[in-house]
Amino acid sequence: MSVTGSQPKRKTRWDDAARARERELLDTMATEPKDSPAYSRARDELVTIHLPLVEHLARRFRDRGEPHDDLVQVGTIGLIKAVDRFDQDRGVEFSTYATPTIVGEIKRHFRDRGWSIRVPRRLQELRQQIGQATADLSQQSGRSPTVAELAKALDLSEEEILEGIESAQAYSTLSIDSAGGGGDDDSEPSSLTETLGSEDEALEGVEYRESLKPLLAALTERERQIIMMRFFKNMTQAQIAEEVGVSQMHVSRLLTRALLELREGLADETF
Amino acid sequence: MSSSTVRLEIPAASGYLVLARTAVAAMCARLDYPLDRLEDVKLAVDEACSLLLGDTDSAETLTLALQPGEDGSLKAIVSATTRHGKAPKQSSFAWTVLSALVENVSASVEDGQVSIALQASRGDVAVAS
Numbered sequence: 001m002s003v004t005g006s007q008p009k010r011k012t013r014w015d016d017a018a019r020a021r022e023r024e025l026l027d028t029m030a031t032e033p034k035d036s037p038a039y040s041r042a043r044d045e046l047v048t049i050h051l052p053l054v055e056h057l058a059r060r061f062r063d064r065g066e067p068h069d070d071l072v073q074v075g076t077i078g079l080i081k082a083v084d085r086f087d088q089d090r091g092v093e094f095s096t097y098a099t100p101t102i103v104g105e106i107k108r109h110f111r112d113r114g115w116s117i118r119v120p121r122r123l124q125e126l127r128q129q130i131g132q133a134t135a136d137l138s139q140q141s142g143r144s145p146t147v148a149e150l151a152k153a154l155d156l157s158e159e160e161i162l163e164g165i166e167s168a169q170a171y172s173t174l175s176i177d178s179a180g181g182g183g184d185d186d187s188e189p190s191s192l193t194e195t196l197g198s199e200d201e202a203l204e205g206v207e208y209r210e211s212l213k214p215l216l217a218a219l220t221e222r223e224r225q226i227i228m229m230r231f232f233k234n235m236t237q238a239q240i241a242e243e244v245g246v247s248q249m250h251v252s253r254l255l256t257r258a259l260l261e262l263r264e265g266l267a268d269e270t271f
Numbered sequence: 272m273s274s275s276t277v278r279l280e281i282p283a284a285s286g287y288l289v290l291a292r293t294a295v296a297a298m299c300a301r302l303d304y305p306l307d308r309l310e311d312v313k314l315a316v317d318e319a320c321s322l323l324l325g326d327t328d329s330a331e332t333l334t335l336a337l338q339p340g341e342d343g344s345l346k347a348i349v350s351a352t353t354r355h356g357k358a359p360k361q362s363s364f365a366w367t368v369l370s371a372l373v374e375n376v377s378a379s380v381e382d383g384q385v386s387i388a389l390q391a392s393r394g395d396v397a398v399a400s
Binding site for chain 1: 306
């Protein structure tokens with residue numbers, strides 16, 4: 001593949017070879033059956049060659065208080081959606097079509113978090129600092145840092161750290177009500193996102209399995225994955241963060257959000 | 272109860288849970304818990320409170336007691352007088368969640384007052400190997 005070299009400029013200009021390859025892949029997706037290996041290979045490659053576009057677009061949203069990696073992650077979901085929905089007959093370039101979908105997904109991430117609207121600038125920055133320091137310190141010591149360590153590293157009080165951590169959670173809790181059970185559209189498993197194959201196995205012997213299944217199905221792929229990892233495979237948040245490729249704070253938020261949805265659905269079974 | 276026990280009484284409404292979460296987080300920080308551990312304990316207390324809230328009239332109150340141990344462990348007890356006066360089933364999803372988040376979970380009922388006790392440690396998290 002010859003997609004190497006310069007980053008896409010404003011309007012992505014592909015060289016001819018890359019463009020031809022892209023068309024070829026799109027043709028494959030249009031003609032091959034959806035469950036064929038050829039289809040999923042074409043899909044994967046299309047996603048892969050457009051990842052620099054996601055990177056590029058995610059960078060537009062830097063300094064807004066969300067880790068770059070998380071934005072790339074949600075942007076990639078947008079890219080996958082674009083790949084799945086693109087219709088060559090519309091006569092537009094794929095990148096032209098994909099860009100608003102990717103940006104839309106990133107914006108939705110901010111909106112879901114209630115971020116740009118509600119969170120004071122100071123807290124956004126604080127949260128970003130904590131996220132970065134957590135990643136750095138975890139890397140150094142191989143475990144999650146304590147509040148005291150974070151305070152020391154950032155030259156802040158422990159109280160400020162606690163405030164920063166809680167704000168992340170509180171604001172995401174606020175946004176749940178407005179999210180309206182959204183995110184259902186990225187629930188279809190993709191061959192890129194590791195699907196948790198042994199879900200049934202993990203749930204075996206769980207009494208409320210039958211009522212849990214449809215609720216799990218209503219979560220996004222990633223939420224479901226994280227729920228399974230945390231509660232049925234007993235992985236730590238840090239391990240999950242590493243596995244899924246998002247920050248630990250993001251894992252924590254997703255867990256809290258997913259739990260809220262599951263809790264409501266399972267309330268009758270609890271007592 | 273030891274002298275370092277913290278007790279918090281809040282109205283039985285979800286809007287007040289932030290107070291419980293904040294108290295737990297601050298206590299975990301005092302005990303030098305790593306961040307992921309802190310988040311787990313906070314999530315567990317949030318879950319336990321939410322559980323009881325679901326079966327509690329809004330006129331009631333929810334009590335959270337935080338008892339730090341000498342060894343850096345933390346016992347968090349959430350109690351409320353619920354409508355049904357029943358402990359959550361051990362076979363429920365909520366129980367699975369709580370058990371995954373902290374080392375030990377137990378529940379008891381006394382005069383219609385339901386308590387959920389969560390025992391957490393700073394230690395190297397219960398990692399499945």
